[in-house]
Amino acid sequence: MQRRVFLRDGALALLTIGLSPSFLRRTVFAQSLPQGQKGKVLVCLFQRGAADALNMVVPFGERAYYALRPTIAIPAPGRGDGPRGVDLDGFFALHPSLAPLVPLYKRGILAPIQAVGSPSSTRSHFDAQDYMESGTPDVKSTHDGWLNRLLAVRGTCEACAPSPFRAVSMTPQMPRMLEGPEPVIAMSSLGEFSVRTSGASVDRLEALYRSGSTDLVHGAGRDMFEAVRMLRAADPSRYAAAPGADYPRSPFALHLKEIAQLIKANVGLEVAFADVGGWDTHVNQGGASGALAARLDDFSRSLAAFVTDLGDRMEDVVIVTMSEFGRMARQNGTGGTDHGHAGAMFVIGGSVRGGKVLGRWPGLQPEQLYEGRDLALTTDFRSVFAEVVSRHMGAATLDRIFPGFAGEPSGWLGIL
Amino acid sequence: MRMQVLRTTLLAMMLSACASAPRTSAEARANPRELSSREQALHVLNRLSFGPRPGDVDRVLATGVDRWIDRQLQPERIPDPALDALLKAYPVLRMSANELAEEFPPPGAALRQARQRGDTALAKGKRVELARASRSIVGEITSARVARASVSERQLQEVMTDFWLNHFTVFVGKGQLRYTLPDYERESIRPFVFGRFRDLLGAVARSPAMLQYLDNVQSVADSGRRVSESRRVARRDRQARSRQRGLNENYARELLELHTLGVDGGYTQQDVIDVARALTGWTVGPPRIGTQGFVFNPAAHDAEEKLVLGHRLPAGRGIEDGEEVLDILARHPSTARFISRKLAIRFVSDAPSDELVDLAADVFRRSDGDIREVVRAIVTSSEFFSRAAYRAKVKSPFEVVVSALRAVDARPDTTPRTAAVVAQLGQPIYGHQAPNGWPETSEPWMNTGAILSRINFGLALAAGRVPGASLRQWPAFDTLSRRSAKEQVAGVVEAFLGGVVSAETRDVLESGVNPLLARAGTDSTFAIMEPDSVASASSAARERRRRVAGTAGAPVRLSGLSQTVGLALGSPEFQRR
Structure with a gap:
């Protein structure tokens, strides 16, 4: 339904302008493709600040977990007072605030990955985020982000120019992960993506950019006015999420909702990015309830609403969540956790072979901990990204996206 | 070398002395320039400054273009x-x-x-x-x-x-x-x-x-290497060494690739390692936060022999190693070319000719890297004053904002709000994460999202929503308000677009009608309205529909002179310098 409405408005726009920009041709063309070939979408979500993996995907079967975290551990599933972990497989449980994700796990479209992250030993937020976004741990001279390199490698069909909404970051500034030569739009919200004045001024501004000249500036301006028109046709202000998609009232939820809108409006979105902060829980992070629980509540309800909202379109969508590193296995002196090493990721999508916790569990005994203090790493984050961009997005030349990474498909986790 | 510099200066002075007089044919032969005097004045204001303020073009013409350049090259003599x-x-x-x-x-x-x-x-x-x-x-x-x-x-x-x-x-x-x-x-x-x-x-x-940004503070001699001073290592340093694992190449690599030689400047991975070794011990004093500044820590310095770009740095030294590396790099021919090209890209065009880069690099080498003379060579070259270079550069967001503030003679905003506008346009100040810095070329600044933000910035400024920038303070506002639409457009084009625009742009500004766009607006451009005047009910309704709850800044409604200013600031011409 949504799609047909857009097609009509898109065609109308073409008639009005009398010129047909190539990306509109492509979008209209895309309507007629069989479902299986429709655009695949990758949504990357960054939990900035180092989310506490051990309290998200809780190893309740590991006795050491409770010894290391006397006051902030999540109670094992079972009977008892108060909120407890939600059992996944008899060993791992999700934090009770992640309960909205459990139905996705049971449907087999959610794969939690434990003990995953960057092989770099850094415990600096800045460096670790930089590495996860550049895709080159311990190499600082990389100037572009791996998602931008994905766009370059993936290319577009020869006959058509890329959609202006091919890559969208719902952030005020361009994130490092999308930096690079391929065009990307960064915006705080869809509403921001409009010429902010009334009709006559807009028309006259557009007229300024339609004046014959074909240089860089005029070209960018013409594309922009088409993109604005395209988005207006999708009418973000009137968007209603699918029934049952109950987004929380938070910035993160709003970003996800608008990404869902772009996907459903078929504007040619291939890669989307959003981030969410508040994970640097050094002090009083709480256990089954408290500060971290509140962050996880917003996080999981937003994700669950997004999946519900997209409905069948989740067949074309893969969501990957990530954080720069995990936190210390042992709680600190102020009821929180300090910077650690390996973390956890969630991969969600119609084609995900979920319903089980992926990644080899390294254990929490003193000799099993990284540098005697942190969850050890058993999966390089690049192996997860490589599998997703290869199997979901069809990217072939992985060595250009992750230079210097020798991860072979045989070592992939089998997420997809 | 000195002679060359002196000659250039003399020539510039001679030229500037008679610049306001009509150019003689001898002068034209001596320094052939394709731009008219007025274009030259505008050009130097766009490249050697952040754009003209009201009256600046005339002031440069009165001073003489060459003399104005010479003055700008000696800022210590300009009262401020x-x-x-x-x-x-x-x-x-x-x-x-x-x-x-x-x-x-x-x-x-x-x-x-x-x-x-x-x-x-x-x-x-x-x-x-x-x-x-x-x-x-x-x-x-x-x-x-x-x-x-x-x-x-x-x-x-x-x-x-x-x-x-x-x-x-x-x-x-x-x-x-x-x-x-x-x-x-x-x-x-x-x-x-x-x-x-x-x-x-x-x-x-x-x-x-x-030192902090590129991690040299953490770089210490690899274990097993002899260090400059090992007799009494302070506890703090012992701790530091046990915590830090040894050599960190980050600064050394960027020093070669981005700060001096350039990526094709002719160095190897071994050079990077040996430069990093030479710079071990270059760190900052305690406290870690704040810091008392640079210190050389001999206990962290790798005192064994190094080989950097063919120069042998003998064993047993300390801070001299790093100083000699900087000497070698600053005087390397690749550095002269790399820096000269980057300056030429900033001042002249995205693709400066090899001749211009050679000329500037030659001045760089002969003057022992005198930046003033390198810049002088570039901005007095005929390529700088060529038709091809005129308006060839796209402004960075910082340049867009500052040039607009200057054009309306805005009062400086001492709050962080205007800097936040620069960030919104995509160039947060001190906010570039990777060490390669913001692009100096045009293409990366021009894309769908960027042009939209720039247009919205122009509209916001015309509506009085940019701190310090009020059109009422713009000296021409009162006078122009009482003039005809045509004269208003001429005044705005003069102030914001250097007096010269394409016929199409002038048409759109004057009539609001574009032959290419049938549905263009038909409002009266003669009616003078205040920036916040009420727009027609229908467009207000349209705006309400378009608006999404929670987005920053309601749409601005402009008409008359402020609309013309908004259009000019959002025009393709204003994006260039």
Whole structure:
């Protein structure tokens, strides 16, 4: 339904302008493709600040977990007072605030990955985020982000120019992960993506950019006015999420909702990015309830609403969540956790072979901990990204996206 | 070498002496320029300054283009009372890193201190307050960058400061680096923007900002290497060495690739390693936050022999190793070419000719890296004044904002709001994470999202929503308000677009009708309305529909002269310089 409405408005726009920009041709063309070939979408979500993996995907079967975290551990599933972990497989449980994700796990479209992250030993937020976004741990001279390199490698069909909404970051500034030569739009919200004045001024501004000249500036301006028109046709202000998609009232939820809108409006979105902060829980992070629980509540309800909202379109969508590193296995002196090493990721999508916790569990005994203090790493984050961009997005030349990474498909986790 | 410099200066002085008089044919032969005098004046204002203020073009013409250039090259002789007054509003700029860290302690450190006192629950309100205060210094620093660039009479000096701060970029978000930024700009960059490249390079190499940004503070001799001083190693250093694993190549690599030779400058991975070894021990003194500044730590310095770009650095030395590396790099022919090309890209065009780069690189080598003379060679070249170079550059967001502020003669905004606008346009000040800095070429700045933000900025400024910039303060506003639509357009084109626009642009500005766009507006351009006047009910309704709850800034409604200004600021021509 949504799609047909857009097609009509898109065609109308073409008639009005009398010129047909190539990306509109492509979008209209895309309507007629069989479902299986429709655009695949990758949504990357960054939990900035180092989310506490051990309290998200809780190893309740590991006795050491409770010894290391006397006051902030999540109670094992079972009977008892108060909120407890939600059992996944008899060993791992999700934090009770992640309960909205459990139905996705049971449907087999959610794969939690434990003990995953960057092989770099850094415990600096800045460096670790930089590495996860550049895709080159311990190499600082990389100037572009791996998602931008994905766009370059993936290319577009020869006959058509890329959609202006091919890559969208719902952030005020361009994130490092999308930096690079391929065009990307960064915006705080869809509403921001409009010429902010009334009709006559807009028309006259557009007229300024339609004046014959074909240089860089005029070209960018013409594309922009088409993109604005395209988005207006999708009418973000009137968007209603699918029934049952109950987004929380938070910035993160709003970003996800608008990404869902772009996907459903078929504007040619291939890669989307959003981030969410508040994970640097050094002090009083709480256990089954408290500060971290509140962050996880917003996080999981937003994700669950997004999946519900997209409905069948989740067949074309893969969501990957990530954080720069995990936190210390042992709680600190102020009821929180300090910077650690390996973390956890969630991969969600119609084609995900979920319903089980992926990644080899390294254990929490003193000799099993990284540098005697942190969850050890058993999966390089690049192996997860490589599998997703290869199997979901069809990217072939992985060595250009992750230079210097020798991860072979045989070592992939089998997420997809 | 000296002769050459002297001759250039004399020539410039001779030319400027008669620049306001009609050009003689002999003069034209001596320095053939394709641009008219007025175009030349506008061109130098767009390239050697952040754009003309009202009346600037005439002032440059009265002074003479060449003499104006010569003056800008000697900023120390230009009085700058407006700047001096402005700087009083920024106490942070005068403070050292230590003073800043004391006055605005980072919340983490305050928390640790509280913990040591046994106070485990530093009140949340207090933490928030500390966090806000420690961030406020960034607001002052970024605000000052915009305000200085818009008011200073020493415009070329501000342009060069922008250039070098970008060449030697550091990232405000790394650790506690923000405390070192005023020091960095004041002590390491500004005194050297027209100095010798070697002095600038050396000042940056010893700056706490760069040492932290590119991790040289953590780089210590690999274990097993002989160090300069091992007899009595302080406990702190022993701790540091056990915590840090050895050599860190980050600064060495960027020093070669981005600061001096360029990526194709002819160095190897082994050169990177040996440069890193030569720079071990170049670090900052305690405390870690704030810092007392550069120190050389012999206990961390790799004292064995090194080979850098074919030069042997003998064993058994200390800080001399690093100094010699900087000497080698500053005088390397690849550096002369790399820096000259980058300057030519900033000042002339995205693809300067090899001849121009050779000419500038030659001046660089012969003058021992005298930046003033390299810039002089570039901005007095015939390529600089060529038709092809005229308006060939796309403005960076910083340039868009500052040039617009200057065009309306805005009062400097000492809040962080205008700097936040620069960030919204995609160029947060001190906010480039990777060490390659913001692009100097045009293409990366021009895309769908960028052009939209720029147009919206122009509209917001015309509507009086950019702090300090009010059209009513724009000297021409009152006079033009009483004129015909045609005269208004002429006035706006003069003020914002250098008096010259394409026929199409003038048509659109004058009539609001574009033959290519049938549904273009038909409003009266003669009616003068205040920026906030009420728009027609139908367009207001349309706007309400388009608006999404929670987005920043309601749409602006413009008509008459303010609309023309908004259109001019959003026009393709204004995006160029």
